[in-house]
Amino acid sequence: MPLVSMNEFLPKAKANKFAVGQFNMNNLEFAQATVEAAMEENSPFIYGVSEGALKYMGIEFTVAMAEAAAKKSGLPIALHLDHGSSFEVAMKCIRAGFSSVMFDGSHYGLEENIKLTKEVVKAARAMGVSVEGELGTIGGVEDDLSVDEADATLAKPEEAIRFYEETGVDCLAIAVGTAHGMYSGEPKIHYDIIQKVSDAIPVPVVLHGGSGVPDEAIRLSIAAGVGKINVNTENQVACTNAIREVLGAKADVIDPRKYLTPARAAMKAVIQEKIRLFGSSNQA
Numbered sequence: 001m002p003l004v005s006m007n008e009f010l011p012k013a014k015a016n017k018f019a020v021g022q023f024n025m026n027n028l029e030f031a032q033a034t035v036e037a038a039m040e041e042n043s044p045f046i047y048g049v050s051e052g053a054l055k056y057m058g059i060e061f062t063v064a065m066a067e068a069a070a071k072k073s074g075l076p077i078a079l080h081l082d083h084g085s086s087f088e089v090a091m092k093c094i095r096a097g098f099s100s101v102m103f104d105g106s107h108y109g110l111e112e113n114i115k116l117t118k119e120v121v122k123a124a125r126a127m128g129v130s131v132e133g134e135l136g137t138i139g140g141v142e143d144d145l146s147v148d149e150a151d152a153t154l155a156k157p158e159e160a161i162r163f164y165e166e167t168g169v170d171c172l173a174i175a176v177g178t179a180h181g182m183y184s185g186e187p188k189i190h191y192d193i194i195q196k197v198s199d200a201i202p203v204p205v206v207l208h209g210g211s212g213v214p215d216e217a218i219r220l221s222i223a224a225g226v227g228k229i230n231v232n233t234e235n236q237v238a239c240t241n242a243i244r245e246v247l248g249a250k251a252d253v254i255d256p257r258k259y260l261t262p263a264r265a266a267m268k269a270v271i272q273e274k275i276r277l278f279g280s281s282n283q284a
C-alpha cells in the first residue's frame with residue numbers, strides 16, 4: 001500500500017472515538033519498531049518527522065523508510081512533517097513524498113497563523129496531502145527548542161473554532177495543558193477545552209506531548225475529542241535506557257546490532273502499549 005493522507009483514518013477515529021498515534025521517526029530503529037508494533041495490532045499510524053530529524057536522516061532516506069514500511073505492512077501509514085515552520089519546508093516534504101504536513105504557526109498572532117496555514121492547506125489539498133494546524137503554545141522541549149512552562153498559553157476555544165473554519169485543516173493541535181518531554185508532576189489537561197472545540201468542528205483535536213501522560217488522562221482526552229496523539233520522548237527514553245543497559249553490562253561491545261536490537265524491542269513494547277491505549281488496534 002502507498003503512504004496515505006491522514007484523512008484515510010482520522011474521520012473514522014473521530015466518529016468511533018479512538019486516537020491514531022503519531023510516533024516520531026528519528027532513525028531506522030524507530031521506523032522498524034513502529035511498523036512492527038502496528039502490524040501486530042493491525043493499526044493505522046503516523047510517522048512524525050520533525051525538521052531536526054529530517055536533517056539527521058536525510059529526506060530521501062526518511063521517505064524510503066516510510067514507503068518500505070507501508071509496502072511491507074499493507075497498513076494505512078501517513079508520513080507527516082511535525083511542527084513544520086514554513087510553507088517552503090512543507091512543500092519540500094510534499095515534493096519528496098510526504099503524505100501529510102503540519103504547519104505550526106502557533107508562535108504567530110492569530111491572523112497571521114490563519115493566513116499562513118490557509119496557504120499551506122490550499123497547496124497541500126491540491127495534492128491530496130492532509131494538514132495539521134496548531135494554536136496556543138505547548139510547553140517543554142520541542143525538537144531541541146525549549147518553551148518555558150510559564151510561557152505556555154492554553155488555546156482559546158472561540159479562536160480554535162474560528163481557526164478551523166477559516167483554514168479547513170484536517171486536524172487541529174491545541175494547547176490544553178500537555179508539554180513536550182517527560183513531566184515532573186502530572187499534567188493538568190483541560191478536557192473542557194478539548195470538548196468545546198471538538199463539539200464545534202468536524203475534525204479531531206491533536207494532543208502533542210503524549211509521553212508520560214497517565215493512561216486515564218489519555219482515555220478522558222480521547223472521550224473529549226482527541227483523535228491523534230503524538231509520542232516521541234517515551235520512545236527516546238526506552239531506546240537510550242536499553243542501550244545504556246547493554247553497554248553498562250558489557251563495556252567491550254562494539255557491534256551496534258548488539259545494543260540496537262534491544263533498543264528497538266524496547267520501543268516496540270512502548271508503541272504497542274500506546275496503540276492499545278489509544279484504541280486503534282484492528283482499525284487498519
Ligand SMILES: O=C(O)C[C@@H](O)[C@H](O)C(=O)COP(=O)(O)O
Pocket residue numbers: 024048050082083141142143144179180181182207208209210211230231232233234
Ligand atoms: O520534539 C519532537 O521532535 C516531536 C514532538 O514535538 C512531537 O510533536 C510531540 O508532541 C511528542 O511529544 P513527546 O511525546 O512529549 O515528546
Ligand SMILES: [Zn+2]
Pocket residue numbers: 083142180208209230
Ligand atoms: Zn509536538
